[in-house]
Amino acid sequence: xxxxxxxxxxxxxxxxxxxxxxxxxxxxxxxxxxxxxxxxxxxxxxxxxxxxxxxxxxxxxxxxxxxxxxxxxxxxxxxxxxxxxxxxxxxxxxxxxxxxxxxxxxxxxxxxxxxxxxxxxxxxxxxxxxxxxxxxxxxxxxxxxxxxxxxxxxxxxxxxxxxxxxxxxxxxxxxxxxxxxxxxxxxxxxxxxxxxxxxxxxxxxxxxxxxxxxxxxxxxxxxxxxxxxxxxxxxxxxxxxxxxxxxxxxxxxxxxxxxxxxxxxxxxxxxxxxxxxxxxxxxxxxxxxxxxxxxxxxxxxxxxxxxxxxxxxxxxxxxxxxxxxxxxxxxxxxxxxxxxxxxxxxxxxxxxxxxxxxxxxxxxxxxxxxxxxxxxxxxxxxxxxxxxxxxxxxxxxxxxxxxxxxxxxxxxxxxxxxxxxxxxxxxxxxxxxxxxxxxxxxxxxxxxxxxxxxxxxxxxxxxxxxxxxxxxxxxxxxxxxxxxxxxxxxxxxxxxxxxxxxxxxxxxxxxxxxxxxxxxxxxxxxxxxxxxxxxxxxxxxxxxxxxxxxxxxxxxxxxxxxxxxxxxxx
RNA sequence: GCACCCGUAGCUCAAAGGAUAGAGUGAUGGCCUUCGAAGCCAUAAGUUGCAGGUUCGAGUCCUGCCGGGUGCGCCA
Numbered sequence: 001x002x003x004x005x006x007x008x009x010x011x012x013x014x015x016x017x018x019x020x021x022x023x024x025x026x027x028x029x030x031x032x033x034x035x036x037x038x039x040x041x042x043x044x045x046x047x048x049x050x051x052x053x054x055x056x057x058x059x060x061x062x063x064x065x066x067x068x069x070x071x072x073x074x075x076x077x078x079x080x081x082x083x084x085x086x087x088x089x090x091x092x093x094x095x096x097x098x099x100x101x102x103x104x105x106x107x108x109x110x111x112x113x114x115x116x117x118x119x120x121x122x123x124x125x126x127x128x129x130x131x132x133x134x135x136x137x138x139x140x141x142x143x144x145x146x147x148x149x150x151x152x153x154x155x156x157x158x159x160x161x162x163x164x165x166x167x168x169x170x171x172x173x174x175x176x177x178x179x180x181x182x183x184x185x186x187x188x189x190x191x192x193x194x195x196x197x198x199x200x201x202x203x204x205x206x207x208x209x210x211x212x213x214x215x216x217x218x219x220x221x222x223x224x225x226x227x228x229x230x231x232x233x234x235x236x237x238x239x240x241x242x243x244x245x246x247x248x249x250x251x252x253x254x255x256x257x258x259x260x261x262x263x264x265x266x267x268x269x270x271x272x273x274x275x276x277x278x279x280x281x282x283x284x285x286x287x288x289x290x291x292x293x294x295x296x297x298x299x300x301x302x303x304x305x306x307x308x309x310x311x312x313x314x315x316x317x318x319x320x321x322x323x324x325x326x327x328x329x330x331x332x333x334x335x336x337x338x339x340x341x342x343x344x345x346x347x348x349x350x351x352x353x354x355x356x357x358x359x360x361x362x363x364x365x366x367x368x369x370x371x372x373x374x375x376x377x378x379x380x381x382x383x384x385x386x387x388x389x390x391x392x393x394x395x396x397x398x399x400x401x402x403x404x405x406x407x408x409x410x411x412x413x414x415x416x417x418x419x420x421x422x423x424x425x426x427x428x429x430x431x432x433x434x435x436x437x438x439x440x441x442x443x444x445x446x447x448x449x450x451x452x453x454x455x456x457x458x459x460x461x462x463x464x465x466x467x468x469x470x471x472x473x474x475x476x477x478x479x480x481x482x483x484x485x486x487x488x489x490x491x492x493x494x495x496x497x498x499x500x501x502x503x504x505x506x507x508x509x510x511x512x513x514x515x516x517x518x519x520x521x522x523x524x525x526x527x528x529x530x531x532x533x534x535x536x537x538x539x540x541x542x543x544x545x546x547x548x549x550x551x552x553x554x555x556x557x558x559x560x561x562x563x564x565x566x567x568x569x570x
Numbered sequence: 571g572c573a574c575c576c577g578u579a580g581c582u583c584a585a586a587g588g589a590u591a592g593a594g595u596g597a598u599g600g601c602c603u604u605c606g607a608a609g610c611c612a613u614a615a616g617u618u619g620c621a622g623g624u625u626c627g628a629g630u631c632c633u634g635c636c637g638g639g640u641g642c643g644c645c646a
Binding site for chain 2: 027028030032033037041043045048049054055080081082083127130164167168169172214259282283284285287294295296297298299300302303304305307309310335336337338339340341343364366367369392395396399402403405416427428429431432433435437440443444445446447448450451453454455457458460461462463464465466467503506507511515518519522525526528529532533534535569570
């Protein structure tokens with residue numbers, strides 16, 4: 001969708017009249033609290049300061065001067081205290097919006113503003129051999145949403161799944177396998193999980209197990225054949241399991257470069273740090289002291305036993321990623337509890353002299369609280385999705401007389417369940433701890449994913465049943481037939497889609513898109529009793545239908561970005 | 571103890587430093603012979619944790635408290 005020419009004209013005229021730079025006016029423009037006041041609002045405080053006048057006087061002057069000139073786009077402007085409220089010729093505006101929505105049917109949101117710049121996004125990145133639970137889901141869906149938002153804005157995103165497939169946890173699993181496991185367990189993700197849990201239980205009683213695990217990981221890093229064989233088997237089993245989950249929730253990645261991929265790249269990275277004079281040996285370990293930079297915890301590059309750590313691999317990975325992708329931004333979608341780790345990492349990159357260090361960003365998100373079964377265990381993702389699907393199915397069957405149109409009941413239930421889970425997560429600003437509640441996460445009423453699906457399916461129903469063919473071209477429409485406040489509200493909301501995407505990308509916050517879609521769906525739900533299509537005069541019916549079609553396209557595009565497929569019937 | 575994050579309606583959350591702080595949920599009361607009621611409309615609910623400060627203007631920025639979360643050398 002192109003830049004709004006109505007807004008553009010307002011900016012040009014305000015710039016001419018006030019002498020302020022257009023960019024400043026663009027960023028100052030807001031919206032009036034109610035649509036009756038107008039379609040754009042210009043707060044006159046900055047202009048007043050520049051001219052040493054009172055803001056209301058400036059607003060008056062603009063309304064009586066510059067905005068008296070006739071225009072095809074701007075109908076009027078009125079001073080309201082320190083604000084200048086600008087009202088469009090609404091039929092012309094509607095015509096422009098519907099035309100945009102129509103001509104850009106393949107992808108409404110497609111924009112050139114990203115200019116093909118690369119945004120590398122590290123997300124999901126589960127730890128192999130640990131169960132995939134709801135905490136991993138947050139990274140997966142936030143990262144996936146950012147990926148698609150950047151893509152829509154014309155950036156070139158690269159999705160990287162930095163699998164946790166190297167580290168001491170393999171030592172733990174190998175010890176568990178050696179002591180309590182069988183060969184068959186290597187092929188069974190649940191059995192591997194049990195071994196991992198058992199190791200931790202036993203470790204409390206027998207602390208020497210931790211040392212054994214470290215020793216196995218040391219052997220693994222040294223290339224010990226037995227350790228490598230077991231590592232390979234466990235890794236294969238885990239990846240197969242992850243792919244099944246990703247398939248179910250529609251997660252995709254461009255690269256699966258796990259931590260093990262950087263085995264041969266860690267020593268060069270360590271050498272760089274040594275050459276730069278950053279490192280020192282402390283208690284037998286190789287560290288970087290960052291206390292001069294306000295970080296009181298030193299970063300450990302190498303343990304006393306010679307094996308490497310998480311940050312060593314992340315350091316090598318960042319350097320590799322810049323070489324491979326020449327990214328404009330590198331994003332890490334990882335829980336906020338790791339913020340110290342990323343502070344250290346980014347500071348080290350900066351100290352190594354990489355100018356792109358400042359382009360690295362930790363997209364932190366809060367913890368998932370209250371997430372456990374009756375037995376007090378964490379809930380695995382698959383259980384969660386199954387439960388959501390079952391609740392959706394139950395709901396559908398209870399109201400079967402109201403939903404006679406659903407053909408594939410099971411598929412719809414799955415989609416509704418996923419919409420509920422995804423949206424309840426994505427609708428919160430990511431930094432907040434996420435208070436998980438079964439009833440809320442799987443709720444289908446109010447501000448939920450299914451509410452959005454319902455708006456989409458409702459429009460699909462109108463299109464199917466209204467009895468008229470959609471307009472072939474804009475000539476079949478007459479936007480003067482859309483005088484209702486409900487219609488204007490929808491037109492305004494549709495026009496603001498690109499704005500929502502831009503803000504979401506800027507703040508790295510998919511919740512902005514989620515909130516936007518809720519507004520749009522509310523506007524739709526509040527309008528369709530008033531804006532009837534069926535049985536109306538043909539031109540009126542076509543014009544209203546066209547508006548609904550535009551809303552439907554935006555809902556589908558926005559939902560898709562959040563990882564939620566839209567439904568025609570539900 | 572130090573560092574980072576969070577305190578907004580009973581609950582879960584919104585609000586680029588800008589107009590009368592808004593939604594959902596729960597509560598109460600209405601709306602299905604008319605394109606789908608997973609919907610709509612209405613009512614009730616607030617000292618934005620506390621105290622200062624900056625600003626024409628602060629829920630938003632700064633300082634100090636209070637409360638909660640997370641992290642703090644050989645896990646990831």
